[in-house]
Amino acid sequence: MKEPSTLPLLPGTFLPEVFPFYFHWNADMTLRALGPSLTKIFPDAQLGQPMAELFRLVSPAGSWEISRFQGGPSVVYLFEIPALGLKLRGQILELHEPASFLMLASPWISNIEDIARLGLSIDDFAPHDQTMDLLQMVLSYRISIDDLKKLADSLTEQRARMHAQQAEARKLALVAARTDNAVVVTDAEGRIEWVNDGFTRITGWKLDEVIKKRPGSFLQGPDTDPETIALIHNKLIHAEPVTAQILNYSKNGRKYWVDLEIQPIHDEDGRLINFMAIESDITSQRESERQLRETAALQHAMLQSAGYAIIAADTTGIIRLFNPAAERLLGYTASELIGLVTPGVFHDPDEVAEYSRQLSHELGFPVEPGFETFVAKARRGRIDQREWTYIRKDGVRIPVLLSVTALTDDQQITGFLGLATNLTEMKKAEERVRNTLSELERLNRVMMNREERVLELKQEINELCQIHGLAPKYPSALD
Amino acid sequence: MYGLVNRAIRDLITTRFGDDAWHHIKQRAGIEVEIFILNESYPDEMTYDLVSASVEELGIPRTEMLRMFGEFWALDTASGPYGALITACGTTLESFLIHLPNLHTRASMMFPNLDAPRFEFEPTGKNQGKLHYITPRHGLTDFIIGIVTGVAKFYGSPCEVQPLELKSDGADHDVLEISWPDAA
Numbered sequence: 001m002k003e004p005s006t007l008p009l010l011p012g013t014f015l016p017e018v019f020p021f022y023f024h025w026n027a028d029m030t031l032r033a034l035g036p037s038l039t040k041i042f043p044d045a046q047l048g049q050p051m052a053e054l055f056r057l058v059s060p061a062g063s064w065e066i067s068r069f070q071g072g073p074s075v076v077y078l079f080e081i082p083a084l085g086l087k088l089r090g091q092i093l094e095l096h097e098p099a100s101f102l103m104l105a106s107p108w109i110s111n112i113e114d115i116a117r118l119g120l121s122i123d124d125f126a127p128h129d130q131t132m133d134l135l136q137m138v139l140s141y142r143i144s145i146d147d148l149k150k151l152a153d154s155l156t157e158q159r160a161r162m163h164a165q166q167a168e169a170r171k172l173a174l175v176a177a178r179t180d181n182a183v184v185v186t187d188a189e190g191r192i193e194w195v196n197d198g199f200t201r202i203t204g205w206k207l208d209e210v211i212k213k214r215p216g217s218f219l220q221g222p223d224t225d226p227e228t229i230a231l232i233h234n235k236l237i238h239a240e241p242v243t244a245q246i247l248n249y250s251k252n253g254r255k256y257w258v259d260l261e262i263q264p265i266h267d268e269d270g271r272l273i274n275f276m277a278i279e280s281d282i283t284s285q286r287e288s289e290r291q292l293r294e295t296a297a298l299q300h301a302m303l304q305s306a307g308y309a310i311i312a313a314d315t316t317g318i319i320r321l322f323n324p325a326a327e328r329l330l331g332y333t334a335s336e337l338i339g340l341v342t343p344g345v346f347h348d349p350d351e352v353a354e355y356s357r358q359l360s361h362e363l364g365f366p367v368e369p370g371f372e373t374f375v376a377k378a379r380r381g382r383i384d385q386r387e388w389t390y391i392r393k394d395g396v397r398i399p400v401l402l403s404v405t406a407l408t409d410d411q412q413i414t415g416f417l418g419l420a421t422n423l424t425e426m427k428k429a430e431e432r433v434r435n436t437l438s439e440l441e442r443l444n445r446v447m448m449n450r451e452e453r454v455l456e457l458k459q460e461i462n463e464l465c466q467i468h469g470l471a472p473k474y475p476s477a478l479d
Numbered sequence: 480m481y482g483l484v485n486r487a488i489r490d491l492i493t494t495r496f497g498d499d500a501w502h503h504i505k506q507r508a509g510i511e512v513e514i515f516i517l518n519e520s521y522p523d524e525m526t527y528d529l530v531s532a533s534v535e536e537l538g539i540p541r542t543e544m545l546r547m548f549g550e551f552w553a554l555d556t557a558s559g560p561y562g563a564l565i566t567a568c569g570t571t572l573e574s575f576l577i578h579l580p581n582l583h584t585r586a587s588m589m590f591p592n593l594d595a596p597r598f599e600f601e602p603t604g605k606n607q608g609k610l611h612y613i614t615p616r617h618g619l620t621d622f623i624i625g626i627v628t629g630v631a632k633f634y635g636s637p638c639e640v641q642p643l644e645l646k647s648d649g650a651d652h653d654v655l656e657i658s659w660p661d662a663a
Binding site: 112113115116120121122127132133135136139140141142143144147148150151154155269 | 482486502503506513514515516517518519560561563564566567568569570578581585586
């Protein structure tokens with residue numbers, strides 16, 4: 001049993017100051033008084049108004065009967081003001097003289113926004129009332145939970161990123177270990193930390209022989225281009241990526257060319273931590289390129305210096321090559337024809353038409369007069385060699401012997417090549433020979449006539465000798 | 480110091496100077512904390528290190544940096560989830576300052592490790608008063624000045640804050656004179 005209070009009589013302002021949300025009602029269940037804070041937010045409540053019109057008893061649930069409120073001060077009551085959407089919790093004191101009930105209430109607010117909604121401020125709460133503190137605490141914990149969720153999400157994301165990076169690293173390690181290319185990883189100062197098997201295969205050096213060394217110190221030699229060395233050095237100093245082709249030396253002194261790519265590697269904070277170099281052995285490729293250049297130079301020299309016209313066209317007939325001899329033969333410059341016209345521009349169209357008819361008959365299918373006339377046989381793997389009449393730019397007609405073949409690449413026709421020889425001199429020589437032969441024949445006939453006549457004369461003289469009883473003058477003429 | 484303050488530093492830096500700047504500042508300060516939990520307690524040194532690192536990284540004087548932090552913290556807090564609580568303390572700067580001692584008492588209950596400073600506000604006339612800032616810590620006066628100016632801005636009444644007495648000059652505690660214009 002609790003001891004009776006020994007407190008002094010409390011001032012009249014005690015109740016409104018300490019329980020500003022109190023409400024007091026009569027035994028007939030009509031409103032008697034409201035605390036100042038309730039009065040502020042519930043101006044519609046009228047003294048004398050039935051409590052059931054203003055408040056709803058939430059717990060213990062029940063109707064507005066005296067017995068409902070006689071449970072004693074140890075019972076926790078929960079009311080609601082439906083008009084405000086506000087709950088009030090507290091304990092009820094049964095008073096006498098007059099018979100009435102006093103609810104020592106505190107608002108039950110779980111949402112900070114309701115403070116402003118209800119028009120309340122901190123001054124409306126008694127200092128001992130923990131409502132605002134609880135709200136602040138709830139708010140703080142909500143924010144903290146959000147922070148923890150963000151942290152958890154961040155950790156999850158980091159873990160996923162880490163797993164992805166680990167997977168990537170495993171793949172890269174696999175690639176680096178098995179690639180035929182040389183892979184070199186150095187520290188930020190350029191000293192070797194790791195090399196792959198490809199490096200050992202190419203250079204002959206093992207990791208334990210070169211670790212902590214700078215690659216250039218043992219891979220470069222007297223024939224390595226100093227400008228390339230300087231370029232690489234300069235880029236590395238500035239932690240910039242660099243690509244270059246460089247001549248290196250293997251452990252046994254063999255020279256080889258590499259296509260080198262060096263990338264700086266930075267950590268998450270942007271600090272340079274490594275360089276990674278990938279080197280592809282391009283020695284064979286460079287040798288092939290050198291041979292190709294030599295071949296091309298030779299071809300060019302041959303084209304330029306050839307005494308016969310060399311004319312190449314693509315598969316559509318457009319001229320793509322027109323060497324100096326062709327220029328001299330036809331009077332056109334290469335720039336006037338290349339990429340612009342077909343060889344038909346300097347052919348006799350009647351000849352082309354005639355040969356087309358012949359080809360159509362020979363090949364068994366129609367050959368339209370035009371570029372196809374020149375290449376129909378070549379297209380079928382045959383060299384077409386015949387005499388044509390070229391018409392120079394100045395209109396002069398020139399006999400030529402033209403051979404046309406197909407150009408192929410991996411069995412695909414990529415164009416056609418025509419070699420034309422000027423037959424003018426040959427024709428002239430032929431003419432001269434014909435003329436000479438003709439003259440010789442005539443002289444021969446003249447000579448033969450003369451001999452016949454001499455023989456006749458000799459025979460006549462012999463007859464005269466016979467008539468005159470003389471021996472024949474020309475016994476051989478008697479036969 | 481509670482995560483509440485370090486969060487404000489982080490939010491200010493990331494909002495005004497970018498994530499990279501925050502990343503570099505954390506690096507300088509040697510701090511690897513990913514997220515500061517609001518009601519988690521952190522060593523005071525962490526806050527001081529963050530401030531110093533921010534000063535070095537951004538090249539902003541310490542006084543200006545601390546006031547920037549304070550103002551940002553006040554405005555960020557007021558505009559965020561705590562805004563309703565702050566307006567519950569009053570609708571004017573003066574009412575806020577009058578309730579400030581109680582506000583910090585309540586904060587001490589919620590953050591037991593806070594070792595919160597004490598505030599007392601003494602109105603000295605119309606639109607002015609003295610704020611007494613009593614704390615065992617050093618070097619955060621400009622942070623408090625920033626908070627006051629931030630709160631003043633929140634209430635729409637920019638104020639002037641003048642240090643009258645400073646603990647760093649040998650006074651018992653800091654006394655700041657605050658004045659503000661009439662409400663518009």
